[in-house]
Amino acid sequence: MESKNIVFNAENRERLQKVLAQAGVASRRHAEQLILEGRVTVNGDTISALGTKVGIKDHIEVDGKPVERFEEFQYYLLNKPVSVITSASDPQGRPTVVDLMKDVPTRVYPVGRLDYDTSGVLVLTNDGELAHRLMHPSYGVEKTYRVWVQGPVGINALERLRQGVLLEDGNTAPAKVERVSGVLKRTNLDSKGDHLEVLEVTIHEGRNRQIRRMFAAIGYPVVKLERIRFGTLTQEKTLCSGAYRALTRQEVKELRSTVGL
Template identity: 75%
Template structure:
């Protein structure tokens, strides 16, 4: 636990690594590495000693970039539209999730990634420690996706997904896969006028473009992909595409409990 200290002017001082983690720079452990590598400056002076105390008047930079400090932690759920980058900035000038959140009272960052052409639920926060744990594979946080593929998908193909699919970076963990009730016979039609089948798949890994690669590997390229659940958070139909809302205290508690934080 961090012990509160006051500087010579009586102002509350905090450990540098705690301030950087709360600002959403990275997890506490990753921030400590940044400090030890000499990549952090306080008031223009490189700091490489862990435990250094800073106050609200200090100017902190990481790799020369000014860090915007936040005394409060904020947690949001964003329904990311297709065509938006899960990043703080994009060299190609495409819209980003951070730009969508520009009206939030503090700068928040995405927990994990959703592809440019994938829509759905994305947690945004400045709680660096929580974000790191939610993304770390050791905690096995489940993500559920609604998948539209050119069907019908055969039983053997579904079993492959459930047993794990061999990709070029290794075999995936077993996934949970179900057909969307009532949609197998009543298929929807895309712009190509070809039948699509809707399934839902739950994974707990975070390989790059994993769901698309899994379905491609079994012979069913994904036509459309939407994340409908992240851990205990699920799409209830109320959060429109491009909109976001604050997480409730109960939702925050569930997320933190999920990864061993109190």
Template identity: 60%
Template structure:
């Protein structure tokens, strides 16, 4: 940590794995960060090693070992650390986890599947930033068969209200109880993007599940609502694809 001049508060929060610097600034503005017992909302505030920094009442320290979890998010749970409306959150499902971790990106309330949670703020930032192009694969359940021309459109890009989507990889994956199953892989992260892409082509999505995030795939043995710790090999694979060096991983 910088000594004489100190280190900017948002940088400390990022180094401690609480969030990316941009997300840390939002936390500071929201009055969630205190230094030596006083709420700080100033973006220019610098802190020293001797200062006590707390986020939501929890002590923050840089240089801690990082924690990484994979959760099979069920439908009906918010991809957030907390919800002002009191709805269940993904953090509520991590019973017994002794540290504060945050979801990497989000899955919609009505979408299930693979969600990563960590206190490694820089990795979380890179995994979700379009610049790094990390792929996510979704299993899509539709009421009807998808026409070949619709698959071609998905592979070249769909025009949505916020612009044309990047080309996706897509394949049909069979049928299940009279429904068509399609797997689609994208590297963007627009709001409700997969649902909007299929809806634009006239195919309302009945069910949506994320089954892969980068090199990490959701195994069938991890039932909805359950989670596990990522092992060192998995963490190194995530950090490698985003250009980060190996980290001190806590596998407890």
């Protein structure tokens, strides 16, 4: 049955794809695809048209599984360790960030990704609309990374980062780059006897392995990478690797304000 012939509860209705995103089923864009593929039903009727609105009393299923409608969203900050997958599951059986959140009573999902070998600040939530906006490049949410490379890094290389680097998927947007220290000697990362330099780089894009590819493109492969800021949230020394905490109401308010919510 076509959705235009279906009558749903009229009070407090929202677009179906928005409700799916808010429930943590998928990003809004992916939710739209699920609808177009006919994988979503409302009150037993298959929906295949975008723009359909639903009320709180409507029963929604995706691929035959009921969608849990969250009355209260949960927000967490995780200090992601290396060797952990930023995903809800992994076919290779490697540990995931969701595995680290088993004590959380509500299922939450990572906002964006941190590479397997990258550590640091990661937000997890069941607020699909906030997650969508935080990840969407049009909102320009800044992420700051601490980067260890074999140095010293030349000024021309730094300027290339600040102006944008040509990668296989196009030019990157200009990055903010600052030296954190001079060349470091005798570090535990110094496996080849070379000296390491520490930089802080801020970007607002979210391409796959972007920081590593940017530094490889200018001739300075990354030795270690750590995200120290995501939007308004910064890394905390008291939050050890693998630990997490709930965000405060003020932190959630500031994070939502960043993306116009």
